[in-house]
Amino acid sequence: MTVINQVVTWLTDPAQWSGPDGIPVRTLQHLYYSLLATAIAAAIALPIGVFIGHTGRGALIAVNLTNLGRAIPTLGIIILVFTLAGFGIVPVLVALVALAVPPIVTNSYIGVRSVDRDVREAAEGMGMRGRQVLWQVELPVAMPLIMAGIRTSAVQVVATATLAAFVGLGGLGRYLIDGLSQRDLAQVVGGAILVAVLALLTELVLGRVQALVVSPGVAGRGADAAVRAKVEKAA
Amino acid sequence: MRRIRLGSAAVAACLALLLAACGGGNDALEGGTQPNEQSTVTVGSTNFSEQLILAQMYAAVLEKAGVKVDTRLNLGAREVVFPALEKGDIDLLPEYNGSVLSFLDPKATQTTSEEVNTALAPLLDAKSLVALDESPAEDKDGWAVTKETADKYGLAKLSDLKGKAGQLVVGGPPELKTRPAGLPGLKKVYGIEDFKEFKSLDAGGPLTTSALNKGDIDVGRVFTTQGAIAANNWVLLEEDKPLEPAQNIVPIGRKDAMTDQVKQALNAISAKITTEELTKLNKLVDVDKEDPEKVANDWLTQQGLL
Amino acid sequence: MTDSAAPVLAAELIRWEWVGRHLDDIRDALVQHVELTGLALLFGLLLAFPLALSAVQWPRLYGPILGVTGVLFTIPSLALFILLIPFTGLQIQTALIGLTIYTLLILVRNIVEGLRGVDNDVREAAQAMGYTRARQLFQVELPLALPVIIAGVRIATVTTIGLVTVTALIGWGGLGQLFIEGFTLNFSTPIVVGIVLSALLAFTADLLLVGLQHRLTPWARSGGG
Numbered sequence: 001m002t003v004i005n006q007v008v009t010w011l012t013d014p015a016q017w018s019g020p021d022g023i024p025v026r027t028l029q030h031l032y033y034s035l036l037a038t039a040i041a042a043a044i045a046l047p048i049g050v051f052i053g054h055t056g057r058g059a060l061i062a063v064n065l066t067n068l069g070r071a072i073p074t075l076g077i078i079i080l081v082f083t084l085a086g087f088g089i090v091p092v093l094v095a096l097v098a099l100a101v102p103p104i105v106t107n108s109y110i111g112v113r114s115v116d117r118d119v120r121e122a123a124e125g126m127g128m129r130g131r132q133v134l135w136q137v138e139l140p141v142a143m144p145l146i147m148a149g150i151r152t153s154a155v156q157v158v159a160t161a162t163l164a165a166f167v168g169l170g171g172l173g174r175y176l177i178d179g180l181s182q183r184d185l186a187q188v189v190g191g192a193i194l195v196a197v198l199a200l201l202t203e204l205v206l207g208r209v210q211a212l213v214v215s216p217g218v219a220g221r222g223a224d225a226a227v228r229a230k231v232e233k234a235a
Numbered sequence: 236m237r238r239i240r241l242g243s244a245a246v247a248a249c250l251a252l253l254l255a256a257c258g259g260g261n262d263a264l265e266g267g268t269q270p271n272e273q274s275t276v277t278v279g280s281t282n283f284s285e286q287l288i289l290a291q292m293y294a295a296v297l298e299k300a301g302v303k304v305d306t307r308l309n310l311g312a313r314e315v316v317f318p319a320l321e322k323g324d325i326d327l328l329p330e331y332n333g334s335v336l337s338f339l340d341p342k343a344t345q346t347t348s349e350e351v352n353t354a355l356a357p358l359l360d361a362k363s364l365v366a367l368d369e370s371p372a373e374d375k376d377g378w379a380v381t382k383e384t385a386d387k388y389g390l391a392k393l394s395d396l397k398g399k400a401g402q403l404v405v406g407g408p409p410e411l412k413t414r415p416a417g418l419p420g421l422k423k424v425y426g427i428e429d430f431k432e433f434k435s436l437d438a439g440g441p442l443t444t445s446a447l448n449k450g451d452i453d454v455g456r457v458f459t460t461q462g463a464i465a466a467n468n469w470v471l472l473e474e475d476k477p478l479e480p481a482q483n484i485v486p487i488g489r490k491d492a493m494t495d496q497v498k499q500a501l502n503a504i505s506a507k508i509t510t511e512e513l514t515k516l517n518k519l520v521d522v523d524k525e526d527p528e529k530v531a532n533d534w535l536t537q538q539g540l541l
Numbered sequence: 542m543t544d545s546a547a548p549v550l551a552a553e554l555i556r557w558e559w560v561g562r563h564l565d566d567i568r569d570a571l572v573q574h575v576e577l578t579g580l581a582l583l584f585g586l587l588l589a590f591p592l593a594l595s596a597v598q599w600p601r602l603y604g605p606i607l608g609v610t611g612v613l614f615t616i617p618s619l620a621l622f623i624l625l626i627p628f629t630g631l632q633i634q635t636a637l638i639g640l641t642i643y644t645l646l647i648l649v650r651n652i653v654e655g656l657r658g659v660d661n662d663v664r665e666a667a668q669a670m671g672y673t674r675a676r677q678l679f680q681v682e683l684p685l686a687l688p689v690i691i692a693g694v695r696i697a698t699v700t701t702i703g704l705v706t707v708t709a710l711i712g713w714g715g716l717g718q719l720f721i722e723g724f725t726l727n728f729s730t731p732i733v734v735g736i737v738l739s740a741l742l743a744f745t746a747d748l749l750l751v752g753l754q755h756r757l758t759p760w761a762r763s764g765g766g
Contacts, residue, residue, distance in 0.1 A: 020432075067696070070696070070703065071743030073703045073717070073720075073735070073736060075717065075720060076717070080723075080732045080733065080736060086449050159615045160617075167442060168442040168446060180315070180623050181410055188620055191620065192620035192621070196615040283725055307631075307712065310712040311709075311721075315626060315631065316631075316712075318626065520726065521727070524726070
């Protein structure tokens, strides 16, 4: 029970909320790594996933990429890149981007692919060419799944960005590593709680964004049952 | 339709496995989970090359003396490994008397070998541990800068840092900020003011090495026998006033595992290791990338201990 | 230039002669990795089933269970392992308890999903035919839920294989020990070997489980990836 007391004390101590080691600074650093990594991952993964979904080529890879991606040990990547590139943000970014890319590719692929054949044919019947079909029909309809993929990745990245502290950077992981060094259990627990809270907030916020971004026509119509099932399965 | 039946036999098998694994003894999994037998000595180490070399040395001479040995190396930082020693998961660790003292008593300020050993003995005793003979070799905590930094700011000894620290970034293990021999010590003994920034890295490990070389920090906490110092042409700032405690290499083990046979074998090593020898061995591993085990065995053979 | 990374880059990424000399260590690490994963999955399954069954039996538990497992999953694994150290030291329990908890989280969700996905008509038919609850569960619902459950086991397996490497920071680690060795010795070879082997291990385990799924459920076309 005293551990809980210590943790509460640590979390509510005003000293903890100011200065370069304080919770606000560490949280911002943590968000910075996470945001940057997710953005880079999305920039890489979205075009790939959408392309595969639109053209149908390379489908096997796209579908299995999420599972394959989980097989890559993030700790190993960060240590390897550190050994090659040295101190800095590069090892963290490479590892987190590698973590974030697979779910976005898979979800974007499934999203674009699962656009109802009728809808696609109707668009083509109206005279739309490939690219127009993509931008004006497939992407909007695929939005729920694409956003679900980004959301999954973002939450995983936030939970894993603690590794940045392992290679000497900042972020909430610092409380875990420093807490271990200083044998300050309260710090470790406090840090873990903060990360969990941040990850949950990310999930919630992106959930809101998803609701806003999905076209009302897609959402309001009550999206295709198959699409909905795929959203739930993929998320 | 295929029937899936969870027969009671299957459930019983699962439970048996559960109990077996929880019973704390599965030989196939790396040793150290067995209850402490008088005869098997488990040698542990943290994760630095010097530790690996020393631990391999201990293991080798113990085996030669006919003791059954098990090694669990590369276990992590002292915070993780020392409690394992206290708990009995390992029996023996190569240690540094000053560091262990400040680990067990964070406010300790003793500096000479005698003072450190005297203060350490009762603390170890209380945990059923004992320190064997220390060796003359010491791996002290030090402060290093790159040659460029030394030239730029005119740094050769620690007191040269006074008046310039405000422009420099210092890096080291997290506890550097609070330990008496760390930053507070620099302030107290040398009057050195606060550094521009403190980066929490590791204790003389790859993070500090890389950060120092890349200029992310200007002053780094290092260990004086590290191969990296010579390899990177760093300047080890001379300690012109007493600050850092003695750091003699000393085997620390559980009292019940340190039989006379064990003590004799280990004390023989401790008598022969010098700081210069240790630095040379570290270089072989750190820089020439040789195997710690091979380096340890070669040295022991040379010294006639194997 | 005194950059310590330069000599490493100049050398190859893998020094094969190091690999050759350390085959025993590599094999031991691999074996430890497989054992940790296997045990964690075993205990995870054993614990997940009762939890999942209660969530299905009493649907009001489902929300809370889902919520709690979701939250627990965001706790950094390193923190969990560190927190266990004062209690179980460096014994295997520390690693296993942590690994099992994460496995549990994934499996409970998937078992529940699988069971809930069984068509109500099928359930009612079984009841109408006089099946007891237990028989209904084991001979009707579980087989039908199998594809989703095995999909969950696949995810749990691959995730656990990755998590085992983190236990290197508390004295275990399986192939993760190679990462730490490479890290402290500033040497890329063991790291590369560790990454490749653990990825291969995960890939192989995944394939085997897909094969198992096909064999156990010949009537069902395996669902999504």
